Amino acid sequence: MKKRYSVHAFLIGFAGIVACSSNPSVPENEFLIEGKLTNVSDSSIIELRISDGRLLKEIARDTLMNGTFMFRDTITTGVRELYLRSRSKGFPGTWMSVWVAPGEYIRVSGTDKLLQTWTIESDIPEQREENLFVQASFPEKRKVLQYSAQEYDIIHEMYGEHAGDEEFEKNGRALIDSLRKLEEPLKDIIQQKELDYMKTAPVSSVWLNKYRLYASCLQWDKKNPFIPEIKALYARMSEADKETVTGKEISEYMNLGQEVNIGDEMVDGDLYDPEGHLRHLSEFKGRYILLDFWGMGCGPCIQSIPEMEEISEMYKDKLSVVSINGDSKEDWIKFIADRKMTGNQWNELLKGRTGLAARYQVVGILHYVLISPEGIVAQMWSGYAPGSLKGKLKEAVK
Numbered sequence: 001m002k003k004r005y006s007v008h009a010f011l012i013g014f015a016g017i018v019a020c021s022s023n024p025s026v027p028e029n030e031f032l033i034e035g036k037l038t039n040v041s042d043s044s045i046i047e048l049r050i051s052d053g054r055l056l057k058e059i060a061r062d063t064l065m066n067g068t069f070m071f072r073d074t075i076t077t078g079v080r081e082l083y084l085r086s087r088s089k090g091f092p093g094t095w096m097s098v099w100v101a102p103g104e105y106i107r108v109s110g111t112d113k114l115l116q117t118w119t120i121e122s123d124i125p126e127q128r129e130e131n132l133f134v135q136a137s138f139p140e141k142r143k144v145l146q147y148s149a150q151e152y153d154i155i156h157e158m159y160g161e162h163a164g165d166e167e168f169e170k171n172g173r174a175l176i177d178s179l180r181k182l183e184e185p186l187k188d189i190i191q192q193k194e195l196d197y198m199k200t201a202p203v204s205s206v207w208l209n210k211y212r213l214y215a216s217c218l219q220w221d222k223k224n225p226f227i228p229e230i231k232a233l234y235a236r237m238s239e240a241d242k243e244t245v246t247g248k249e250i251s252e253y254m255n256l257g258q259e260v261n262i263g264d265e266m267v268d269g270d271l272y273d274p275e276g277h278l279r280h281l282s283e284f285k286g287r288y289i290l291l292d293f294w295g296m297g298c299g300p301c302i303q304s305i306p307e308m309e310e311i312s313e314m315y316k317d318k319l320s321v322v323s324i325n326g327d328s329k330e331d332w333i334k335f336i337a338d339r340k341m342t343g344n345q346w347n348e349l350l351k352g353r354t355g356l357a358a359r360y361q362v363v364g365i366l367h368y369v370l371i372s373p374e375g376i377v378a379q380m381w382s383g384y385a386p387g388s389l390k391g392k393l394k395e396a397v398k
Contacts, residue, residue, distance in 0.1 A: 023105045031100040033071040035084075035108035037118075040064060044088040044113075049095065052328045055297050056083055056095065075102050079126055081209070084108070084115055089156065091115065092148035099126040114145040129206040136197040137190040144186050147179045188225070195229050203236055208246040211237075215253040219358045245351070252354040260359050262380060266371045269356045271324065271346040274333050279346055281322065281371075288319040288397050291369040293353075293362045296327050296335050300384040301366050305341065307389050312343050314390075318373075319397055322346055326353050326365075370396055 026032045035046065044064040048071045049056040059082075062069040078101070085095040096115035098106060101124050110118035116134055120127055134141065154172045162168040195214070201207055211233060217224045224230070234254055241247045260267050266289075271279045281289060292308060294301035312321045322344045325332045329349055336345050348355045353362055360369050361380065370379040370392075379396055 093152040284320040
């Protein structure tokens, strides 16, 4: 008989281990997720998402009715991590991992909108491991989720019913800043607790997934006070762990190349065009080169496309634009085809942004790098506003 794991039920009331009554039968090629929530308004939308390595894509959604939601889908092999999320009012701007497997029934219950406080019951060992991580950093995580929910609601109002209201936006941003100041010390405590737990927890696929997130701080968050502890955990990985897809990505974060600064000679690397041909920045030696690091999930990136096309035409005699995307190959190729994007559309096809993006200090997109005809990094900047590219290049390209 299988052992049933009741995970982080202690977070919701004082029930402890939640007893499980008879479960519905699930076909061997499907999974079934059933949720029961209290104190959560009906009509809330619950989403089920999957990761492509960079983005969480929605694969299904259900509307809460009588406090219940359900997801059923086919799955033929293996255990898979999916994510529950809601963008409805009162929910935090985060998600909750839920593991599924063929023939498995997963029960979700909760008494509020703070997803990571919900209880999940299933026979999947990865789910038990997942929630041991969640448990490791309470009660601080609960408080951060509450602040996140408040922040998320303010953002919704700023860009929804109060869009264009400058006074509301000003006050909203001030509130968000105050919430983030409250969050920061709690997030430090959460990181310390999770890292302490990882020092002794079994190294498993769940552990590796968590460690990959921390390892990415070596690129994105170089001022993180826990970097020595993050690096030290690498010694816990076996050679077999390092050969997994996740392990290889972690190793890349551990061995990032030296950063390039303004005034340095440019660095080159392997890039690929949509046809799969190997490309290099050196193809444009002797011309200005504008590197445009972008992603499909970035609103300003999409907004900048028409102006970037204008720039390419305006300076076609002396400047080459290289747009470097970091999304998955399939999504990237489809996106540029659907939008009929032209020019040098390239991709490093790496997990994470551990190649040229790391060398050129990309910590957020949009990110631009202007290289002189002599191959020297002339300027680097981030962000976009209409007309900003034209203004920058008018001063920089002679």
